[in-house]
Amino acid sequence: MIAFLxxxxxxxxxxxxxxxxxxxxxxYATPGDPARKIIRSRVAGDAIDESAISSLxxxxxxxxxLFVQFHRWLGRFLSGDMGLSYSSQTPVVExxxxxxxxxxxxxxxxxxxxxxxxxxLGITSGLHEGRRTDRVIxxxxxxxxxxxxxxxxxxxxxxxxxxxxxxxSAGWVSGASLVLPVAxxxxxxxxxxTSAVRSGMIEALDAEHVTAARSRGLSYPRTIMRHVxxxxxxxxxxxxxxxxxxxxxxxxxVEVIFSIPGMGRLLYDAVLNNDIxxxxxxxxxxxxxxxxxxxxxxxxxxxxxxxxGDNRA
Amino acid sequence: MPxxxxxxxxxxxxxxxxxxxxxxxxxxxxxVQPGEFVALIGGSGSGKTITAMSAMQLLPPQLxxxxxxxxxxxxxxxxxTENQLNQMRGGRxxxxxxxxxxxxxxxxxxGAHLREPLRLHGKLRGHAAEAQVISLLAEVGLPDPAWxxxxxxxxxxxxxxxxxxxxxxxxxxPDILIADEPTSALDKSLEGQILSLIDSQRxxxxxxxxxxxxxxxxxxxFADRIFVMKNGRIIESGPTAQVLSNPQxxxxxxxxxxxxxxxxxxxxxxxxxxxxxxxxGASKAFRMGRGRKKAVLSNVSLSLHRGxxxxxxxxxxxxxxxxxxxxxxxxxxxxxxITHTSGGNGSESAAVGPKVQLVFQEPHDSFDPRxxxxxxLEAPLLRHTKITAADRRERVERVTNEVGLDSRLLDxxxxxxxxxxxxxxxxxxxLLLEPDVLICDEATSALDALSQRRILDLLLRLHKERGxxxxxxxxxxxxxxxxxxxxxxxxxxxxxxxxxxxxxxxTPRHAHSQELVAVSAPLWPLPNIGYGQLPAPNVL
Numbered sequence: 001m002i003a004f005l006x007x008x009x010x011x012x013x014x015x016x017x018x019x020x021x022x023x024x025x026x027x028y029a030t031p032g033d034p035a036r037k038i039i040r041s042r043v044a045g046d047a048i049d050e051s052a053i054s055s056l057x058x059x060x061x062x063x064x065x066l067f068v069q070f071h072r073w074l075g076r077f078l079s080g081d082m083g084l085s086y087s088s089q090t091p092v093v094e095x096x097x098x099x100x101x102x103x104x105x106x107x108x109x110x111x112x113x114x115x116x117x118x119x120x121l122g123i124t125s126g127l128h129e130g131r132r133t134d135r136v137i138x139x140x141x142x143x144x145x146x147x148x149x150x151x152x153x154x155x156x157x158x159x160x161x162x163x164x165x166x167x168x169s170a171g172w173v174s175g176a177s178l179v180l181p182v183a184x185x186x187x188x189x190x191x192x193x194t195s196a197v198r199s200g201m202i203e204a205l206d207a208e209h210v211t212a213a214r215s216r217g218l219s220y221p222r223t224i225m226r227h228v229x230x231x232x233x234x235x236x237x238x239x240x241x242x243x244x245x246x247x248x249x250x251x252x253x254v255e256v257i258f259s260i261p262g263m264g265r266l267l268y269d270a271v272l273n274n275d276i277x278x279x280x281x282x283x284x285x286x287x288x289x290x291x292x293x294x295x296x297x298x299x300x301x302x303x304x305x306x307x308x309g310d311n312r313a
Numbered sequence: 314m315p316x317x318x319x320x321x322x323x324x325x326x327x328x329x330x331x332x333x334x335x336x337x338x339x340x341x342x343x344x345v346q347p348g349e350f351v352a353l354i355g356g357s358g359s360g361k362t363i364t365a366m367s368a369m370q371l372l373p374p375q376l377x378x379x380x381x382x383x384x385x386x387x388x389x390x391x392x393x394t395e396n397q398l399n400q401m402r403g404g405r406x407x408x409x410x411x412x413x414x415x416x417x418x419x420x421x422x423x424g425a426h427l428r429e430p431l432r433l434h435g436k437l438r439g440h441a442a443e444a445q446v447i448s449l450l451a452e453v454g455l456p457d458p459a460w461x462x463x464x465x466x467x468x469x470x471x472x473x474x475x476x477x478x479x480x481x482x483x484x485x486x487p488d489i490l491i492a493d494e495p496t497s498a499l500d501k502s503l504e505g506q507i508l509s510l511i512d513s514q515r516x517x518x519x520x521x522x523x524x525x526x527x528x529x530x531x532x533x534x535f536a537d538r539i540f541v542m543k544n545g546r547i548i549e550s551g552p553t554a555q556v557l558s559n560p561q562x563x564x565x566x567x568x569x570x571x572x573x574x575x576x577x578x579x580x581x582x583x584x585x586x587x588x589x590x591x592x593x594g595a596s597k598a599f600r601m602g603r604g605r606k607k608a609v610l611s612n613v614s615l616s617l618h619r620g621x622x623x624x625x626x627x628x629x630x631x632x633x634x635x636x637x638x639x640x641x642x643x644x645x646x647x648x649x650x651i652t653h654t655s656g657g658n659g660s661e662s663a664a665v666g667p668k669v670q671l672v673f674q675e676p677h678d679s680f681d682p683r684x685x686x687x688x689x690l691e692a693p694l695l696r697h698t699k700i701t702a703a704d705r706r707e708r709v710e711r712v713t714n715e716v717g718l719d720s721r722l723l724d725x726x727x728x729x730x731x732x733x734x735x736x737x738x739x740x741x742x743x744l745l746l747e748p749d750v751l752i753c754d755e756a757t758s759a760l761d762a763l764s765q766r767r768i769l770d771l772l773l774r775l776h777k778e779r780g781x782x783x784x785x786x787x788x789x790x791x792x793x794x795x796x797x798x799x800x801x802x803x804x805x806x807x808x809x810x811x812x813x814x815x816x817x818x819x820t821p822r823h824a825h826s827q828e829l830v831a832v833s834a835p836l837w838p839l840p841n842i843g844y845g846q847l848p849a850p851n852v853l
Binding site: 207208209211212213214215216217218219220226227230231304305306 | 369371395399400401402403404407408410412415416417418419420421426429430433434465467478481482484485
């Protein structure tokens with residue numbers, strides 16, 4: 001277990017380092033001189049002072065080799081200094097952290113809803129495999145997978161905000177403003193989770209040890225609760241981690257549509273405005289979080305499934 | 314006071330096709346008295362298991378009892394309420410299954426399984442239950458009960474798992490134990506141990522035993538009465554001695570025949586024949602966590618000659634499967650070499666390659682359940698780009714016919730085939746690459762006696778017709794004696810003896826070999842049965 005943890009931690013750090021290096025390279029990969037781009041973003045109009053560019057180049061150490069620059073950038077980054085936003089001239093940290101909080105709220109809420117929905121629908125459908133209940137649930141959830149967020153979101157806004165005026169159409173003010181974005185964000189994972197829980201249940205029901213449990217005198221409901229549902233839910237743990245990471249980056253559409261000042265929105269704006277420090281800060285943070293969550297899920301999966309923890313690394 | 318199980322004129326049929334339900338049991342009648350050992354014998358598909366599951370009232374939804382009665386003492390099980398049945402199952406009638414490891418929930422410890430019946434039937438919880446768990450595990454002869462209680466099913470060997478399952482089945486103090494082929498996946502000495510365990514339980518506390526098996530020889534020494542089933546009917550029954558000495562029906566005679574294998578008819582092969590496979594100083598250890606290592610193979614050296622059948626004999630856990638897997642490259646050796654000498658030019662290659670093929674024990678596990686058999690069989694040929702699709706198809710069908718199967722079976726999926734058919738398919742797949750050497754790792758131990766016999770006959774035919782060199786890995790002395798020219802005995806990862814088969818069975822040299830040969834001596838004086846490899850109960 002300790003060897004596994006060590007291995008995983010090394011992999012985690014390596015992934016984040018690699019990702020941050022890629023992110024660090026963004027300004028160098030895009031055409032043009034970074035110093036010139038910075039000056040241009042700060043100064044209105046076309047008149048650019050060439051001496052300002054050369055002094056900024058020296059100031060930023062842009063003459064140094066790439067790895068020296070990366071080292072410097074990473075050191076600052078780790079101490080919490082992500083630089084200044086080109087557009088607002090405020091520290092990037094002050095923009096990124098609140099945005100991350102909002103996105104996390106959104107993602108956690110959406111996954112919570114998805115898990116709840118999938119437990120109810122997936123278990124019901126798995127226990128009634130092939131019957132009408134199962135067919136209806138499967139058809140509906142499969143259809144939901146095919147509906148894109150950018151269509152679902154306006155439709156829900158049209159119905160609940162415009163026609164029924166029950167919920168706000170956009171913004172981030174009250175609990176009510178959570179409802180529509182969370183619903184849109186939860187739609188797809190709900191469908192995937194439901195079908196995972198369903199097939200997990202069917203497989204778990206099919207296992208021979210279920211018959212053995214009945215032969216010991218366990219009633220049908222107790223057998224389902226003790227031996228089928230816990231085993232059937234194992235695939236959900238893995239899927240949950242994948243989707244957590246996916247939604248962190250994928251919330252951008254929902255955030256833009258509902259004008260929610262979250263991470264996705266921040267990144268979207270940063271890219272449009274060529275605000276490289278903000279883009280760098282948000283991407284590195286999201287990647288680190290996603291990798292950490294995937295690793296955690298692996299650990300959880302290992303404790304849930306004793307078959308994985310043994311003998312062979 | 315223990316009660317008896319009486320099944321009277323039981324009929325059962327399928328529930329799926331409403332118009333013409335297929336009868337699966339027709340007028341089955343049998344009884345088990347307290348303290349009685351009753352054997353129910355038949356080939357696969359004869360209705361033995363369905364009879365057992367009817368008694369437990371746990372038939373799958375596509376089957377149902379249509380008429381007849383099943384009484385446990387005064388309780389009529391066909392009319393009992395779900396509550397009464399839940400109390401009966403495990404509390405008054407316990408059950409053992411064929412694959413003990415699959416019968417445990419992989420996510421739960423053995424102790425957690427045992428606590429279920431203790432709580433349901435003995436009203437034991439907490440410390441009292443914990444103490445009972447340990448004492449039950451000790452009672453079934455598990456060496457370290459405290460460790461076992463905390464262990465997960467996959468950490469137990471097959472024999473240990475069946476002991477643990479016996480503890481679970483007996484935890485509720487049942488009157489009747491239904492044992493559905495509990496030992497057919499175990500080796501001979503483990504089988505004897507489990508049978509003696511069940512036997513001592515019936516002597517000590519009057520447990521009635523309904524023991525289901527396809528192998529008459531297994532139960533000959535224990536059973537009071539024998540019932541023989543075929544096509545859902547009881548076709549013969551009576552006291553054991555009478556059925557065995559004077560079998561009436563053809564089916565009983567077939568079953569008797571299949572469970573007796575004659576000693577090798579293949580005789581000696583000249584050890585002057587060129588070597589086709591050489592294992593030199595093979596060693597392998599598995600990591601056990603926390604830096605501990607367990608040696609599974611230590612310095613094993615042996616060779617297989619062209620046209621020879623070499624038996625590798627060993628108990629479960631002796632390292633014989635690791636040897637087989639290492640030869641075909643599924644395991645990497647820590648040290649040692651494996652050399653294959655191919656055909657005409659005598660060139661040697663370190664990588665053994667496709668000329669040595671392996672057939673596994675579990676036919677259902679060696680095929681992808683989602684693929685048609687044709688796809689599975691064609692897969693190894695796809696690497697060879699020179700073979701056209703039509704040629705591939707033709708080769709697959711030819712080899713399917715060669716192993717005695719209809720090529721229409723190729724369009725089925727593994728789930729639709731019997732174990733015997735699938736094992737033939739596995740052999741066919743191995744033959745597709747035109748191997749010189751076929752390694753059979755317990756290739757028949759998951760099969761019933763009749764299918765087992767047919768596979769062995771097929772292997773002997775292929776050996777003769779194709780000049781295949783065979784390596785037969787088995788724990789079954791009878792198979793080794795029947796098939797092999799030479800025997801190699803692996804014990805705790807070491808090669809302890811290598812001798813010609815007849816010599817080996819006459820004068821085994823190593824202590825472990827002597828033990829193996831001793832327990833394979835017939836115990837029950839059966840007419841025409843040379844297969845009574847049962848350890849004497851008092852020895853265990």
